[in-house]
Amino acid sequence: MILVTGATGSIGRHLVRRLADRGVEFRALVRDAAKGRALGCDHVVGDFDDPGSLTAAFDGVDRLFLNGPGAQAVDGEQPMVRQIGAAIDAAVAAGVERVVKISVWHAAPGGRLSEGAHGELDRRLAATDLHWTVLQPSGFLQNLLGPAAFTSDGRLISRYGDGPISHIDCHDIAACADVLLTGPARPGETFVLTGPEALTDAQLADRVAAALGRPVGRVALTPGDLATALAGQGAPIGFAEDLAELLRGAAAGSLAEVTTAVPDLLGRPARTVDEFLADNLTELRKSADGQGS
Secondary structure, X not given: OEEEOOOOOOOHHHHHHHHHHOOOOEEEEEOOHHXXXXXXXXXXXXXXXXXXXXXXXXXXXXXXXXXXOOOOOXXXXXXXXXXXXXXXXXXXXXXXXXXXXXXXXXXXXXXXXXXXXXXXXXXXHHOOOXXXXXEEEOOEHHHHHOOOOEOOOOOEEEOOOOOOEOOEOHHHHHHHHXXXXXXXXXXXXXXXXXXXXXEOHHHHHHHHHHHHOOOOOEEEOOHHHHHHHHHHOOOOHHHHHHHHHHHHHHHOOOOOXXXXXXXXXXXXXXXXXXXXXXXXXXXXXXXXXXXXX
């Protein structure tokens, strides 16, 4: 039995669909019962902040897909470290045999935001007796479908300057997790997952324009601008500054490498930006027209 955490998220939804289509036995962990019912699969309501609910969720589970909330410091603490740490503890207590964890590229203890939080969690997972595999994806193409991708007049918000990003479709992240959960185990390995090419924001805007069949302008948002805007919205200064520094790194090329991990695991090329845009054209139009969810 596989337990899928983060089942309603960008990666989890794809993984749930893949497992269900093949008749693989799994259970989805959700915080909201209505969202669990909408998945149309076996699910259990639980919360990383409620250890008792995790004990029930892990009953009969031998494999775990571990994906949790993003990192944002609250009163100087990263709740994600506590929350995903509780899931790791629950997996150990339940005798889970295999864990596939979603991390981030460049995860390292002491790093900024998600890099530091996942670095600490990856190290904690490695210290257990669990058979673990870690996936470190590049930027999600699904971010193009969110409300923060475009301005109200349909211009792409550019955050990375001239830095190319090897964006990946979450469809491929889920497919890699599926292979590692249901195929031969790859214990102790870490895979950096990227798309098949690295594009600058200008190049990405050109691809979006081609998919939409209309020009797509860009609005450049510098890391400093973003930090100021977030602080003005009430975000902690440290969080805003750390996020700005991560964006500066991406602009300098920290997410530009293209790896072979996806084709190595799946036996096929990673999905292209054009394939993603064609498959998600309706949602893309809504996002570009200011109607994104």
